[in-house]
Amino acid sequence: MAAHLAQRGISTPRAAINPLRRAAALSRVPNNLKTDPIATIPFRTTPARLPPHPGESPSDLLTGINASVQRLKTPGSPVTVATWRYLATAAAITSDINHKLILSLARRLEELNENRSVPKFDEAVTTAAKASREWRSVVKYWNELPGYFGHPDSAAATDASDLIIRLGRLVYRDPDWRPSPRSSYRVKPLDVLAPTPYQVREISAAPLKVLDACNTIARDRRLASNDAAIVWAIEKYNQTPEQRLWWHGHAAPLFKRYKLAETKGTKAAVALGHAIESISSLKPSEDAPLVAREAAAGFPTPIEHLLSSARTPQQESRRNQQSPPASRGRRK
Numbered sequence: 001m002a003a004h005l006a007q008r009g010i011s012t013p014r015a016a017i018n019p020l021r022r023a024a025a026l027s028r029v030p031n032n033l034k035t036d037p038i039a040t041i042p043f044r045t046t047p048a049r050l051p052p053h054p055g056e057s058p059s060d061l062l063t064g065i066n067a068s069v070q071r072l073k074t075p076g077s078p079v080t081v082a083t084w085r086y087l088a089t090a091a092a093i094t095s096d097i098n099h100k101l102i103l104s105l106a107r108r109l110e111e112l113n114e115n116r117s118v119p120k121f122d123e124a125v126t127t128a129a130k131a132s133r134e135w136r137s138v139v140k141y142w143n144e145l146p147g148y149f150g151h152p153d154s155a156a157a158t159d160a161s162d163l164i165i166r167l168g169r170l171v172y173r174d175p176d177w178r179p180s181p182r183s184s185y186r187v188k189p190l191d192v193l194a195p196t197p198y199q200v201r202e203i204s205a206a207p208l209k210v211l212d213a214c215n216t217i218a219r220d221r222r223l224a225s226n227d228a229a230i231v232w233a234i235e236k237y238n239q240t241p242e243q244r245l246w247w248h249g250h251a252a253p254l255f256k257r258y259k260l261a262e263t264k265g266t267k268a269a270v271a272l273g274h275a276i277e278s279i280s281s282l283k284p285s286e287d288a289p290l291v292a293r294e295a296a297a298g299f300p301t302p303i304e305h306l307l308s309s310a311r312t313p314q315q316e317s318r319r320n321q322q323s324p325p326a327s328r329g330r331r332k
Contacts, residue, residue: 046074049158052165054176058203061170065206068163069213072156081231082152084224085142090160091214091261092139093179094167095132098207100187101171102128102272105200108190109279112197120275127268128207134261135214141254145231167210170203197279204276211269218265221258225251 003020047067056064079087106121151157168177171193173186187193194200229251 046071049155049162052162052169056166056169056175058170061166062203062206064166065163065170066209068159068166069209071159072163072213073216079156079220079223080152080154081227083154083157084227085145086152086157087160087217088135088138088142088224090157090164091217092132092135093164094160094210095128095135095214095265097164097167097171098210099125099128099132101167101203101207104171104187104190104193105204108194108200109197111190112200114197114200114279117275117278120271120278124268124272124275127264127271128211131211131214131261131264131268134257134264138254138257138261141257142228145228163210163213167206170206201276201279204272208269208272208276211265211272215262215265215269218258218262221255221262222251224258225255228254 003017006016006020047070049071050064050067052064102121103125106118106125109118109121151161164179165177168179168183169175171187172184173188174184177183194203232250
């Protein structure tokens with residue numbers, strides 16, 4: 001019950017979902033456990049910003065990407081219209097780089113003869129491309145609104161900018177890459193990007209977390225859509241003051257685009273999560289990102305399925321023997 005309550009809550013308690021589910025399953029086992037099924041769950045804290053700097057190693061890039069994603073997923077102060085627009089643009093850019101990164105990892109697995117994983121990574125490439133298209137649709141709507149361009153002075157916009165820079169430097173050859181018309185978009189050699197299957201799996205965590213961050217941005221679609229609709233209505237009112245200032249109906253189109261972006265992003269996360277776990281030369285990971293576990297498991301999982309999976313066959317047999325037989329009707 002506690003796990004399902006955490007699943008329905010805001011982002012902060014969601015890190016406790018899997019430990020609570022595991023504790024519920026372990027507590028059904030009658031054997032003497034060497035450790036308590038429920039341990040102390042640390043509170044989730046917001047990491048400090050790690051500004052990008054030239055010459056970061058792949059490990060430093062992954063650490064910085066993880067910090068930016070966590071900061072973007074932490075509820076913050078109210079977001080302005082300028083920040084809504086910038087976050088949508090940042091999500092579109094990162095989604096495009098994400099697609100290139102997953103595609104590069106898929107081609108690298110072909111070179112490494114990881115034939116079992118290649119089809120699943122190809123599926124992840126296709127779903128990531130669809131998520132990228134939906135985010136471009138969101139940005140297209142924002143670009144039709146007047147004003148509010150540029151980099152806003154907000155923490156969320158700065159974190160999104162850091163995420164773009166580091167993700168680009170992870171994929172592109174230029175170690176000091178920044179988004180610019182003059183920037184080089186040549187992808188790193190595949191054997192440099194991921195020399196071994198282990199590196200493929202390690203790097204795959206980055207696009208998975210980026211998908212999670214983009215989905216977090218899309219979940220605020222109601223506020224973003226309402227703010228955009230107000231801007232649209234004010235612009236129309238300035239053009240024709242005699243008309244009534246009415247904006248409620250104009251929030252729906254952008255709301256639907258955000259929703260589609262989250263839906264496609266979730267499908268991409270599910271596909272990539274399955275792809276990561278399919279790399280045959282490695283054992284299943286115990287520390288896979290939470291987004292992959294939630295998406296691939298089809299959350300929320302009914303609690304009775306978790307409890308039944310924790311029983312051994314002998315326990316299940318005894319349980320069935322103790323259960324009263326079903327009634328076959330009333331005796332005459």
